[in-house]
Amino acid sequence: MVTIKPGGIREMHWHPTVSEWxxxxxxxxxxxxxxxxxxxxxxxxxxxDVGYVPTMAGHCIENTGTEDLVFLExxxxxxxxxxxxxxxxxxxxxxxxxxxxxxxxxxxxxxxxSRFDVLPK
Numbered sequence: 001m002v003t004i005k006p007g008g009i010r011e012m013h014w015h016p017t018v019s020e021w022x023x024x025x026x027x028x029x030x031x032x033x034x035x036x037x038x039x040x041x042x043x044x045x046x047x048x049d050v051g052y053v054p055t056m057a058g059h060c061i062e063n064t065g066t067e068d069l070v071f072l073e074x075x076x077x078x079x080x081x082x083x084x085x086x087x088x089x090x091x092x093x094x095x096x097x098x099x100x101x102x103x104x105x106x107x108x109x110x111x112x113x114s115r116f117d118v119l120p121k
Contacts, residue, residue: 004029004061004069012060012085015053021074022051028065034058045071058085 004010004027012034024045032042035057044064045051051071053059063069089097089108097108 002061002071002073004063006063006066006068008063008069010061012058013082014056014058015075015080015082016056017079017081018075018077019055020051020053020059022053023072023074024049024051025070025072027063027067027069029061029069029071030064031059031061 002010022045024047026047029045030042031045031051031053032040033053034040035054043051061069061071089101092100094105097103098105101108
């Protein structure tokens with residue numbers, strides 16, 4: 001069960017071993033799914049909608065309503081795993097990160113490295 005507060009965003013992440021199914025319970029949300037070939041699709045969801053994310057597809061979810069967004073995530077696997085974009089970038093070597101992201105290292109290394117970190121205001 002996932003809850004996202006008003007205006008909140010679940011960061012970009014992906015599941016390396018299994019697809020994700022969702023059942024949307026409460027609130028309004030928007031999900032963007034990014035697949036190979038730089039293809040992306042953004043969809044709006046409401047209660048009783050069903051969402052699907054293919055294995056390895058990056059996705060993020062935004063609460064677009066005024067109340068908490070609540071949905072159930074389901075995976076057909078005994079072992080849950082996910083990789084957040086922030087975690088992936090945090091583990092990149094400095095030279096590789098600078099070369100490919102074209103962003104100062106101070107900015108790159110200031111990104112939250114776990115889902116429990118808080119972005120600076």
